[in-house]
Amino acid sequence: MLTSSNNTITKSRKLTSKQLPKATPWIVAVASILVAILISFIAFGGFNIPVVAVLAGLINLVAVFVLSASYEGRRKATDRVATTLVTSTFILACVPLVSLLWLTISKGGAAISGDLLSRTMLGMKGVLDQQYVAGEASLAGGFYHAIVGTVLITLAACIISIPIGVLTAIYLVEYAQKNRLGKAITFLVDVMTGIPSIVAGLFAFALFSTLANVLMPGSAGIAKTGFTAAVALSVLMIPIVVRNTEEILRLVPMDLREASYALGVPKWKTIVKIVLPTSVSGILSGVTIAIARVIGETAPIMVTAGFAKALNWNLFSGWMSTLPTFIYDSQLRPVSPGSAALASSERAWAAALVLVALVMLLNLLARIIAKVLAPKAGR
Amino acid sequence: MKGIFVKLKHLAPSAAILAVGALTLSACGGTSATGEDTSGGDSDLQGTLTGIGASSQKAAMDAWTADFTSENSGVTVNYSPDGSGAGREQFLAGNAQFAGSDAHLDDDEVEAGKEACGADGAYEFPVYISPIAVTFNVEGVDELNLSPDTIAKIFKGEITNWNDDAIKADNPDAELPDLKITAVHRADDSGTTENFAEYLKATAEKTWDAEVDGNFPKDFGGEAAQGTDGVIQTVSDTDGAIGYADASAVGDLGTAKVKVGEEFVELSPEAATKVVDASEKVEGRGEGDLAFDLARDTTESGAYPIVLVSYHLVCSSYKDQETVDMVKAWEKFVVSEEGQKSAADSAGSAPLSDDLRSQIETVIDSIKVEG
Numbered sequence: 001m002l003t004s005s006n007n008t009i010t011k012s013r014k015l016t017s018k019q020l021p022k023a024t025p026w027i028v029a030v031a032s033i034l035v036a037i038l039i040s041f042i043a044f045g046g047f048n049i050p051v052v053a054v055l056a057g058l059i060n061l062v063a064v065f066v067l068s069a070s071y072e073g074r075r076k077a078t079d080r081v082a083t084t085l086v087t088s089t090f091i092l093a094c095v096p097l098v099s100l101l102w103l104t105i106s107k108g109g110a111a112i113s114g115d116l117l118s119r120t121m122l123g124m125k126g127v128l129d130q131q132y133v134a135g136e137a138s139l140a141g142g143f144y145h146a147i148v149g150t151v152l153i154t155l156a157a158c159i160i161s162i163p164i165g166v167l168t169a170i171y172l173v174e175y176a177q178k179n180r181l182g183k184a185i186t187f188l189v190d191v192m193t194g195i196p197s198i199v200a201g202l203f204a205f206a207l208f209s210t211l212a213n214v215l216m217p218g219s220a221g222i223a224k225t226g227f228t229a230a231v232a233l234s235v236l237m238i239p240i241v242v243r244n245t246e247e248i249l250r251l252v253p254m255d256l257r258e259a260s261y262a263l264g265v266p267k268w269k270t271i272v273k274i275v276l277p278t279s280v281s282g283i284l285s286g287v288t289i290a291i292a293r294v295i296g297e298t299a300p301i302m303v304t305a306g307f308a309k310a311l312n313w314n315l316f317s318g319w320m321s322t323l324p325t326f327i328y329d330s331q332l333r334p335v336s337p338g339s340a341a342l343a344s345s346e347r348a349w350a351a352a353l354v355l356v357a358l359v360m361l362l363n364l365l366a367r368i369i370a371k372v373l374a375p376k377a378g379r
Numbered sequence: 380m381k382g383i384f385v386k387l388k389h390l391a392p393s394a395a396i397l398a399v400g401a402l403t404l405s406a407c408g409g410t411s412a413t414g415e416d417t418s419g420g421d422s423d424l425q426g427t428l429t430g431i432g433a434s435s436q437k438a439a440m441d442a443w444t445a446d447f448t449s450e451n452s453g454v455t456v457n458y459s460p461d462g463s464g465a466g467r468e469q470f471l472a473g474n475a476q477f478a479g480s481d482a483h484l485d486d487d488e489v490e491a492g493k494e495a496c497g498a499d500g501a502y503e504f505p506v507y508i509s510p511i512a513v514t515f516n517v518e519g520v521d522e523l524n525l526s527p528d529t530i531a532k533i534f535k536g537e538i539t540n541w542n543d544d545a546i547k548a549d550n551p552d553a554e555l556p557d558l559k560i561t562a563v564h565r566a567d568d569s570g571t572t573e574n575f576a577e578y579l580k581a582t583a584e585k586t587w588d589a590e591v592d593g594n595f596p597k598d599f600g601g602e603a604a605q606g607t608d609g610v611i612q613t614v615s616d617t618d619g620a621i622g623y624a625d626a627s628a629v630g631d632l633g634t635a636k637v638k639v640g641e642e643f644v645e646l647s648p649e650a651a652t653k654v655v656d657a658s659e660k661v662e663g664r665g666e667g668d669l670a671f672d673l674a675r676d677t678t679e680s681g682a683y684p685i686v687l688v689s690y691h692l693v694c695s696s697y698k699d700q701e702t703v704d705m706v707k708a709w710e711k712f713v714v715s716e717e718g719q720k721s722a723a724d725s726a727g728s729a730p731l732s733d734d735l736r737s738q739i740e741t742v743i744d745s746i747k748v749e750g
Contacts, residue, residue, distance in 0.1 A: 115414060118414075119411065119412055119413070120411060120412065121412055122411045122412055123411045123413065123445040123448065124412035124441060124445055125442035125446070125721065125725045126438050126442055126724065126725025127442070127721075127724045127725050128413070140412045141412040209474070219473075220472065220474045221469075221473070221474040221475055306429075306457055306459050307458075307460075309441075309457075310455060318427060318455070318457075319429075329460075333434055333437045333438075335438060335725070336438060337727070338607070338608075338611075338629075338630065338727065339628070341608060
């Protein structure tokens with residue numbers, strides 16, 4: 001039926017209005033960019049990227065409207081302008097992302113090496129960097145300890161916050177039924193979402209240093225551990241996990257639950273065997289978003305875990321470094337100030353690349369898990 | 380639920396590969412910055428020392444910890460460069476074994492130190508002397524003499540041209556061009572600015588009427604640049620520029636000789652050390668308190684007065700013998716000839732004089748176990 005109506009339209013051309021060829025928007029766009037470059041050269045005496053971008057966008061918009069209005073009519077022209085506007089905004093939104101990725105990959109890629117990945121900063125001093133800048137030695141130091149720290153602290157934060165977050169969400173959706181406690185929890189979770197990360201760090205540090213002081217007076221300093229950092233990250237992570245899981249659980253059709261109840265299955269079993277399996281892929285992607293959010297946190301880690309230079313596998317004792325604090329420290333306070341600060345900067349870029357890769361890998365992993373665990377449709 | 384377990388089984392191989400990969404990575408992970416085995420050293424000290432404080436010492440601290448831990452592999456030295464104020468506060472609260480600070484303790488803090496460290500209070504001594512260079516970039520001018528008042532007027536914006544009479548008076552032999560002066564200062568809060576301002580306040584008080592602060596006075600104008608590197612970059616790129624920066628960062632740029640007494644003193648580590656030796660100790664402090672009132676207006680021949688002096692703070696007594704041994708070994712290394720040379724190589728600081736070192740060593744020797 002569809003094909004036949006299509007055929008009628010193609011046969012009776014008179015019924016359709018005049019239309020610009022499909023490639024027109026792209027040709028107009030390229031032409032606008034060229035004109036913008038020309039104007040930039042004439043008016044500003046050179047190639048000026050922001051000027052060209054803004055000009056090209058405006059010229060493109062006007063050109064599309066004029067061209068379309070004169071050929072296809074006003075209604076079609078308005079539609080085309082809307083399409084162009086949406087596409088331009090999308091490209092605009094991509095600019096920072098692409099430029100950030102490009103900068104990280106080009107700068108980090110140039111600096112990264114197996115040595116950087118497998119060494120720590122133990123025994124690192126300015127002279128080694130000066131030798132590197134002078135071309136007498138290869139780049140010393142590395143951030144293996146920071147990779148280990150990032151993975152361990154994030155893992156510990158997950159172990160704390162995923163059960164709490166998921167169970168809270170189950171309570172809110174399945175048990176609370178909008179009672180007072182449920183409303184109070186929802187409100188508190190909303191407040192928690194807005195907590196600045198540094199406050200979470202200070203909270204965790206204050207909690208553990210007070211605890212250490214009570215147990216062993218004068219030992220508040222030992223509260224700076226990877227575990228304290230994990231608690232700080234959990235404070236940031238729990239509200240995100242709760243929010244995401246709640247949304248997903250609400251999407252599970254009521255029919256499924258009712259069908260289960262009708263068969264005499266108790267509530268807890270319905271949740272464990274029907275609701276959770278149905279929504280597991282969504283829950284996992286929510287968790288991944290939460291991890292990606294906290295893995296790049298700098299401020300709470302600085303307060304709670306310090307700046308370690310050596311490898312530390314123990315979450316419960318001693319300072320730890322993570323990739324964000326390593327980047328911050330290297331860039332702001334180079335091992336060798338002055339001209340050899342370049343070497344610290346190179347290490348920081350390489351670490352930034354690893355961090356970005358880690359987050360991307362996590363996202364990929366979540367996609368795969370979600371796909372494998374997703375309930376089969378159409379049964 | 381069974382379905383989930385079946386599905387998880389599918390994931391098991393990839394999870395196993397990931398785990399094995401992580402283990403391999405951890406197995407090949409070296410432990411040091413150079414990939415060499417660092418578990419040498421012939422000392423049997425064991426433990427962790429935690430310090431908090433000035434970020435100015437960070438580069439020197441990196442060098443000290445590197446060399447110290449290579450000789451004492453059982454000791455971990457942590458240093459968190461949170462700032463001088465944070466360092467003093469955390470140290471006095473007992474959260475760190477030592478602190479680094481660009482300023483010595485004030486009277487209230489000395490009292491607090493008695494509570495934190497026992498009857499003798501906290502000990503403090505200078506460990507890091509870093510000269511600040513007045514650096515310039517004027518084509519055709521290699522040497523420049525400047526009196527404090529001229530420097531103050533330049534950075535205040537009162538002298539705006541290189542052929543000004545005041546500069547000519549200091550440099551009778553130089554050919555100064557008719558060129559606009561671009562005075563470059565730090566845009567960010569910095570100890571370098573604070574020490575530079577303190578010097579100008581002490582030596583040219585009439586001209587430099589602003590409060591001494593880590594931020595450069597806004598009313599004085601001039602070009603602002605971010606960080607030490609930014610100042611050096613701006614000065615190198617601008618003909619007619621003058622700026623101030625940590626001496627280690629200056630590189631090939633010219634540095635001005637500064638008028639002290641009747642002569643012009645060139646910047647050198649020895650000259651920077653001399654100003655500390657010429658300074659008086661702060662009055663009314665205990666024997667272990669080597670805090671100095673820096674003689675910025677010294678007339679001592681050959682002393683270079685624009686310096687940043689950073690202290691270490693330690694307790695006069697600690698709870699146990701192990702900590703006492705560790706702190707003693709660590710601080711002795713920091714002030715030792717070897718430690719000071721290492722900092723000079725890596726961070727461009729000026730080594731302590733032998734006289735001051737022996738004074739500090741006496742202080743360190745008197746650290747004891749509480750009680």
